[in-house]
Amino acid sequence: MINQAFNEWLKTSAAGQALFAAETQFFAAECQDIFGQTAVQLGGGVWQALQNAQVPRKIVLAQSLDEPCHIVADWQQLPLSSESVDAIILPHSLNFHAHPHTLLREVYRVLRGEGRLIITGFNPLSLWYFSPKCGKILPPRQRFIQLARLKDWLALLGFELNTGRFMQYTPPVFHHTALKYLNFMNLAGDRWLPSCAAVYGVSAIKRHFNARPVRKSEKKFVPVGNVGFATAKEIE
Secondary structure, three states: OOOHHHHHHHHHOHHHHHHHHHHHHHHHHHHOOOEOOEEEEEOOHHHOHHHHOEOOEEEEEEOOOOOOOOEEOOHHHOOOOOOOEEEEEEEOOOOOOOOHHHHHHHHHHHEEEEEEEEEEEEOOOOHHHHOHHHOOOOOOHHHOOOHHHHHHHHHHHOEEEEEEEEEOOOOOOOOHHHHHHOOHHHHHHHHHOHHHOOEEEEEEEEOOOOOOOOOOOOOOOOOOOOOOOOOOOOOO
């Protein structure tokens, strides 16, 4: 679960504030075209990611009271009806959950057809993955999920990728002066090493296909003139 130390780090450290600003901008852009009745954010209440969503019901559902939320519940069994939610936001929720694939299955269950899923996650190909300073703040390294792996999970569940973005190429420095001098890395990273960003953001859509059984045809040919009676071959 997202802990209090991580939330405090986002507010107080140079790297945390830069990350918070980048993801806030990402959520604002992706959520402005979310419509319907209900949108849910799983954890990361400090972001207020649903602020721009055009829905009357905005719910933050966390696993503990260590962060701002409306409901506390087990994410492996979300207290939501199947196909009852128009959008779900996961701000690093997969990184802080012991069973991320199980969580994604639950998300797919509660989302309506054509519902939106927005995810941010830590990238194991970044400098942040190797930083010893972040060991006690960020989630365990084994919970950094490669983007290619996440894409495979989403495709297997029935999601279609909509948009994506890489964010924050600077190392996880803790001083604003150092971050200022390293800001050139964000410009260079976007151009030369986009896959090495600290964080990625992904937007996906739940594709819902209604299967309709094909019945065997019972229609018969109608005899014409002197042509003998014939029965049409049934469609296999």
